[in-house]
Amino acid sequence: MSVDHPIEPTRRDFLLIATGAVAAVGAAAAIWPFIDQMNPDAATLALASIEVDVSQVAPGQSITAKWRGRPVFIRQRTDEEVKAAKGAPLGDLKDPVARNANLPSDAPATDENRAAPGKENWLVMVGVCTHLGCIPLGQSGDYDGWFCPCHGSTYDTAGRIRSGPAPENMAIPPFEFTSDTTLRIG
Amino acid sequence: MSGHSSYVPTNRFMRWVDARLPLPRLVYDSFVAFPVPRNLNYAYTFGGILSLMLGIQIVTGVVLAMHYSGNSALAFHSVEQIMRDVNWGWLMRYMHANGASFFFVAVYIHIFRGLYYGSYKAPREILWILGVVIFLLMMATAFMGYVLPWGQMSFWGATVITGFFTAFPIIGDPIQQLLLGGFAVDNATLNRFFSLHYLLPFMIAGVVILHIWALHVTGQTNPTGVEVKTKDDVVPFTPHATIKDGLGMVVFLLFYCWFVFYMPNFLGHPDNYIPANPLKTPAHIVPEWYFLPFYAMLRAITFNIGPIDSKLGGVLVMFGSIIVLFFLPWLDTSRVRSAVYRPIYRIFFWVLVVDTIFLGWLGSRPAEGIYPTLALIGTIYYFAHWLVILPVLGLVETPRKLPASIAEAVLGPNYASGTAAGAAPPSGSVSAPENR
Numbered sequence: 001m002s003v004d005h006p007i008e009p010t011r012r013d014f015l016l017i018a019t020g021a022v023a024a025v026g027a028a029a030a031i032w033p034f035i036d037q038m039n040p041d042a043a044t045l046a047l048a049s050i051e052v053d054v055s056q057v058a059p060g061q062s063i064t065a066k067w068r069g070r071p072v073f074i075r076q077r078t079d080e081e082v083k084a085a086k087g088a089p090l091g092d093l094k095d096p097v098a099r100n101a102n103l104p105s106d107a108p109a110t111d112e113n114r115a116a117p118g119k120e121n122w123l124v125m126v127g128v129c130t131h132l133g134c135i136p137l138g139q140s141g142d143y144d145g146w147f148c149p150c151h152g153s154t155y156d157t158a159g160r161i162r163s164g165p166a167p168e169n170m171a172i173p174p175f176e177f178t179s180d181t182t183l184r185i186g
Numbered sequence: 187m188s189g190h191s192s193y194v195p196t197n198r199f200m201r202w203v204d205a206r207l208p209l210p211r212l213v214y215d216s217f218v219a220f221p222v223p224r225n226l227n228y229a230y231t232f233g234g235i236l237s238l239m240l241g242i243q244i245v246t247g248v249v250l251a252m253h254y255s256g257n258s259a260l261a262f263h264s265v266e267q268i269m270r271d272v273n274w275g276w277l278m279r280y281m282h283a284n285g286a287s288f289f290f291v292a293v294y295i296h297i298f299r300g301l302y303y304g305s306y307k308a309p310r311e312i313l314w315i316l317g318v319v320i321f322l323l324m325m326a327t328a329f330m331g332y333v334l335p336w337g338q339m340s341f342w343g344a345t346v347i348t349g350f351f352t353a354f355p356i357i358g359d360p361i362q363q364l365l366l367g368g369f370a371v372d373n374a375t376l377n378r379f380f381s382l383h384y385l386l387p388f389m390i391a392g393v394v395i396l397h398i399w400a401l402h403v404t405g406q407t408n409p410t411g412v413e414v415k416t417k418d419d420v421v422p423f424t425p426h427a428t429i430k431d432g433l434g435m436v437v438f439l440l441f442y443c444w445f446v447f448y449m450p451n452f453l454g455h456p457d458n459y460i461p462a463n464p465l466k467t468p469a470h471i472v473p474e475w476y477f478l479p480f481y482a483m484l485r486a487i488t489f490n491i492g493p494i495d496s497k498l499g500g501v502l503v504m505f506g507s508i509i510v511l512f513f514l515p516w517l518d519t520s521r522v523r524s525a526v527y528r529p530i531y532r533i534f535f536w537v538l539v540v541d542t543i544f545l546g547w548l549g550s551r552p553a554e555g556i557y558p559t560l561a562l563i564g565t566i567y568y569f570a571h572w573l574v575i576l577p578v579l580g581l582v583e584t585p586r587k588l589p590a591s592i593a594e595a596v597l598g599p600n601y602a603s604g605t606a607a608g609a610a611p612p613s614g615s616v617s618a619p620e621n622r
Contacts, residue, residue: 035364038378044368064465069370071465094490131497132349133370134342135467150346150471151485152553164553165488167495 044069049186051178054122062138064127067185071135072173073127074183077157082120084144085111085158093169094161100172109169114158116177124175124183125159131166146170192219216402221420222427223408225596229303230406231434232296234427238435239289240394244387246282247331250275254334256380258373261336262461280450286328287453288442290476293321302535304523305407311515313400318511320393327386328474330379337458338468344371344379346471350484353498370464410595411523412588419592470552478549479542480504483568485553486561503565510572517572519580527586531579538571 052065054074062075077085090096090108097106098113107113116122127146129136134150141147142163143156153164160169175185193211195201204211253272255264268275297317300306306314333344348365352358367374405414414420421427445452453475457468473481487500494502510517525532545564551557589595 038364038367040363040366040368041374044372044374066465069368069372069464132346133352134346134471135465137467137469149467149469150342150553152488152558163488165485165496165500167490167497 049184052183052185053181054183055181059121065185067126067173071127072185073123073125073138073159075123075138077115077121077123079121081144081157082111082115085114085156085160088156088158088160088162092162094163095167095169097169098172099169101174102172102176109158109160111158114160114169114172116175119177122177123157123159124172124185126171126173128170129153129166130161130168130170131164136170191215216398216423217428218422218424220402220423221414221417222406222423223414223419223592224421224426225408225410225592226406226427226430227409228430228434229295229299230408231431232292232299233401234431235292235435235438236289236296237394238439239285239292240387240390243282243285243289244391246278246285247384247387249278250282251380251384254380256334256377258336258376258462261334261376265335277446280446282331283454284442284445284450286331287474287476288438288445289324290328292438293324294476297321298539301538302525302532303407303409304411304518304520304525306515307518307523308515310400310404310407313397313404314515315512316393316397316400318508320390320397321511322508323386323390323393325477327383327390328476330383330386332458332474333376333379334383335458336376336462338460338462338466339455339458339471341371341462341464342467342471343473344375347473348375350501350504353495353501355498372464407523408592409524409526410589410592411527412590412592412595415591416593472550475546475550478547479545480507480549482545482549482561483507483565485549486558486565488558488562503569507565507568510569514572514576518576519578520576520583520585521580522585522588527588528579528583529586530583534571534575534579538568541567541571 050065050067052063052074054063054076057063057074057076059076060078062073065072065074088111090110093109096109098109100107100113102117103113112120114123114125116124127135129148129150131148131151131153134148136146136148136153136155138146141154143154145157145159145162146155147153148155148164148166151165153166154162155166155170156162158169159172161167173185175183178184191211191214193204193208193214195204195210200210203209250268253264253268253275255261265279268279270276272278300314300317329343329347333340348362348371351361351365354361363369365375366372367378408414455472455474460468472478481504484500484504487496487503489499490496491499520528520531522528525535541564545561545568548557548561548564
């Protein structure tokens with residue numbers, strides 16, 4: 001039949017391609033709900049602001065709050081720990097960025113940028129190792145900060161990654177002290 | 187290999203079936219008359235053993251699912267009920283848990299047998315690649331199954347392994363949230379893992395059928411690596427392979443039962459009898475033993491490589507350690523299949539075995555002191571084996587002289603002297619009765 005209709009596209013070719021395109025788009029649209037259903041559902045997304053009473057946390061003590069299914073370390077650091085964190089030269093840090101949700105994303109990882117504003121002894125951070133999500137152990141490791149037992153990442157007293165496979169400093173969540181003894185996270 | 191069918195229906199009913207759905211013919215041609223090399227040793231029985239283990243896992247798994255609850259509030263408790271209350275529940279669970287381990291014992295022997303005898307070489311590349319696909323599916327299935335008891339190791343293993351995906355820039359976090367159904371491992375994660383853990387074994391069974399199909403197109407390799415040339419090189423699958431596979435299965439099951447009945451928790455981790463706690467990571471997380479070599483490679487990368495940070499580097503190395511197997515048929519440049527005739531490759535093969543076991547041992551150690559450095563050395567050697575040693579060795583190694591045929595290798599040179607190239611041997615030159 002191609003003798004009568006050489007290379008010239010016919011109306012039938014057009015219909016075939018147009019139908020195929022519509023079918024492909026339709027198939028993709030039909031697949032999407034089956035993928036998207038796996039994403040976090042409304043109940044999981046809903047929310048996430050918690051208030052924590054920190055009046056009982058003495059210097060050198062920590063508490064752990066649960067926020068979005070993950071632990072948040074709230075620690076009133078000792079003066080020695082703050083001094084150690086301030087003493088670390090920025091050039092020694094594996095991750096030079098503060099990772100503080102309350103600051104611009106390029107803020108340097110100084111101790112001031114990691115600690116609570118105006119309360120340099122207080123450190124509030126998501127207690128999840130940035131390597132593969134384990135919970136680091138407090139006040140251990142080479143820097144007396146945190147040590148992740150899973151793969152050996154070591155964090156200093158400001159929660160900054162110093163050695164091991166983790167790529168980033170532990171995250172500081174959005175938070176503020178609503179009073180001297182109350183902390184709101186999220 | 188897939189020659190003419192020799193199936194002859196024996197009665198009117200079978201003729202009637204054969205004309206409509208020749209399933210009996212397929213079974214006869216595949217598992218009765220199918221010709222197998224006459225020199226297969228017991229290393230070749232693990233394919234059959236693996237099929238048996240898949241069957242055991244599916245049967246015990248379906249039974250366990252009748253009593254298990256895929257909900258984070260109930261899962262741990264339901265597993266304890268299976269152990270204490272359900273009739274024979276302890277047996278089903280121990281068979282299933284140890285069955286996973288023995289599945290991997292068998293698959294590792296099966297893989298190393300393929301490496302030793304060069305089973306991946308042309309024309310068996312697709313057969314090999316399908317095997318690697320099965321291996322990956324097995325790993326995914328085993329990982330998700332280990333999460334279901336919802337103990338501490340379940341929870342933190344799931345956290346670490348889904349954390350792999352966060353290593354990828356930009357798309358990493360959304361992918362992890364898609365897999366978890368949340369921001370951390372939780373009920374949504376457990377529920378979907380249960381669903382997928384039930385699905386994947388049937389996908390494995392599907393790929394196994396393709397694997398066997400590919401095997402029956404090319405025929406089996408054998409310890410000499412010489413292709414089958416005449417009918418004197420082969421014996422019928424039944425009774426020869428059937429009986430040999432059967433004995434292999436019995437011996438394998440003896441070891442399996444020894445673990446199931448006398449040391450059912452030896453291969454498990456005691457921390458998994460502690461209910462999952464999202465706020466406390468166990469002091470020392472280890473995966474199941476069959477993942478340890480890969481785990482060691484993940485942890486070996488503790489430094490940034492240019493733009494690739496240490497975390498992404500570790501994840502890429504770990505996935506790469508299996509992806510490289512897909513390319514093995516083209517990485518090995520030697521035209522000789524079997525290590526029996528490759529004196530230098532044979533040494534490197536055993537060094538690889540030792541290196542893999544060494545990495546496995548390192549994976550069980552804490553990530554401190556000298557261990558990460560040793561793991562890095564082991565990892566470098568592992569990749570050097572595939573990417574440097576195999577390509578180069580094929581070019582420089584002088585293989586030993588291959589036998590002219592399988593029959594000559596088995597029956598001696600006297601057999602060959604009476605045989606013109608390609609022609610059938612004179613009758614009486616072989617003594618095996620099945621060749622009458």
